[in-house]
Amino acid sequence: MTMDPVVQLKDIVVTYAAGPFKGGTGFDAVRKVSLDIGAGETVGLVGESGSGKTTLGRVCLGLLKPTRGAMLFGGEPFGSLRERRGQLSVVLQQPEWALNPRIRCGRSIEEPLLVLGRPASDRRDRVKAILDSVGLDSSFAERYPGQLSGGQRQRVAIARALITEPRFILFDEAVSALDVSVQAQVLNLILDLQQRHGFGALFISHDLAATRYVCRRIAVMYKGELVEVAPSERFYGTPEHPYSRNLLSAVA
C-alpha cells in the first residue's frame, strides 16, 4: 500500500446473539478479519449473500462494535461516533434511504454541516460547490428528491456523503439499483471525486464488473472470513482461492 491506512481492521470477530432459529449459541458473521484501507484507495468487498460484507462495513463505520478485535481510524483507536462526526460517510443502494422526500435536496446535502455547527454562509457555499462536483447545477438545491431521476438522486446522496470531506466512505451496493448507462456515469464520478478528495473507501458490491472498474484491491469474503485480498489485476487474472475462481466463473 502506498498511502497511510485510514481504516485498519485487526482480527475482527462479530458474533450476533443467537436468535430463535439459530440454535443456542451465537453466530459468527465475521471471523477474524484483518484489512487495511488506505487514504485515496478503494477496496472492493465481494462475496455471496450472507457472507458478512455489510456487517464488516458497519464495523468500518463505527456503527457496530466488534465482539473481538480492534478497528483503528487514522492510526488511532476509533473512539466514539460523536468524536468522528463528519469523518465517515455511507452511500447506500437506494438514495431514498438518505434523502427525506419532503425536504429539498439542498437542505438534505447541507444537514451534515448543520450537525457540525458550520455557519450558514459557509454551508451555502459548500452546497453549491459540492453540487458542481457531482455534476449537478445549483438549481437542484431547490428540488425535491421526487423530481429527480434515479441517477440524479444518487448524485445528491453522494453530495450529502461528501459535504463534510470525510476520510472514509462506505459504498454499499451504491450503483446496484441504477441502469447500466447511469451506473457507468456514477462509477466515473466516484473515481473522479476520490482523486480530488482523497477519501479511502470500501466498495461492497455483487457486481464484479463495477468492482473491477473502481477498485485497486479486491477482498473476497466467504462465510465470514476474508479468503483472498489481491490487487485487482491479480484477482481478475489469476485468482488464488477456489471460492474466488467460482465467483468469477459464475459471471464469465
Ligand SMILES: Nc1ncnc2c1ncn2[C@@H]1O[C@H](COP(=O)(O)OP(=O)(O)OP(=O)(O)O)[C@@H](O)[C@H]1O
Ligand atoms: N442483526 C443481526 N442479527 C443476527 N444475525 C444477523 C444480523 N445482521 C446480519 N445477520 C446475519 O449475519 C450474516 C451476514 O449478514 P450480512 O448482512 O453482513 O451479509 P452480506 O454479505 O452483506 O449479505 P448481502 O450480500 O445479502 O447483503 C447473515 O447470515 C445474516 O443473516
